[in-house]
Amino acid sequence: MIVADKKPIEEIIAQVNDVRSVLILGCNECVTVCEAGGKKEVGVLASALRMHFLQQGREVNVGERTLERQCDTEYLEELRDSIDAYEAVVSLACGVGIQFTAERYPSKAVYPGVNTCFMGAALERGVWAERCQGCGSCILATTAAVCPVARCAKRLLNGPCGGSTAGKCEISKDVDCAWQLIVDRLKALGRLADYEKLSPIKDWSTDRAGGPRKVIREDLRS
């Protein structure tokens, strides 16, 4: 999932301090799972903002809504009839949802209510870790399903660097060396011979280095 973290309330207040009405817009997908932008977080933020404005002696209409997704036009259209009641929107979706909401409603000021962090998984309650960088050309088949692009600080594709010590990365003792994980898994799978195979030079044009990307599926296009 896309992992996001809550933005400090002071930052959100600074964004919407001058508006007369604001819609707090949540998303039922990834940000709900990582407890940063679901219905519950919408309620908490809206309540905090209402109390803030009341203390300022200002009457601000703070609305609450949570869509199934903010990255699909169909769900964003559900706002069409009600969005005119608001001067601004604080979106608690990931950066994708925030931008898509702004694209769909160009006359509305849309502000981010979360910091979007990465594509990752929940290690335990309250702890998420990066697992994919969306490089556009997956090599997990050759690396025993451990991604060196996302999990090696140097994105090395042919074994560890000299900074790997006791299975940990030189950037931090808390970070596993991705190549140690790969070797351990290859061993467990009885495929250690694969470690000897050289990875060819990776085509990074499908990564972010090639500029903003698109996936076009002609078989699906209407």
Place this chain on the structure above:
Amino acid sequence: MRLSYPGSVRIIRVPCTGKVDVLHILRCFERGADGVYVVGCREGDCHYQNGNFRARKRVEQAQQLLDRIGIGGQRVRMCNLSSSDAPLFVRFAEEMHAAVLSAGPNPVRTALESKKRAPPPSGEELNA
């Protein structure tokens, strides 16, 4: 035992303090409560394993949020006791009552009351 505790305390019963969410606590302040304390079972005694630990985390979240919006995190507390420990329940109620008195009224309630007292806007203001 017939112990008495401050009459300012209003009890809201929940099946387990693990049910209490940050939102429940915030709604109390939004509606004018001067303080909220969550009274759970003793740590390690939760019938549902960790309901009271979850409640403590949520109380801490509410404290931080209330501090940041100027209402004061000291208005929220987590207390733990055994269900048969009435004297401790009374002590917690008295301590909370004193803490709220020293913190003063909830600024949201003061704002709501002054809004009610304010004269209705004149025709000119309405048209503005």
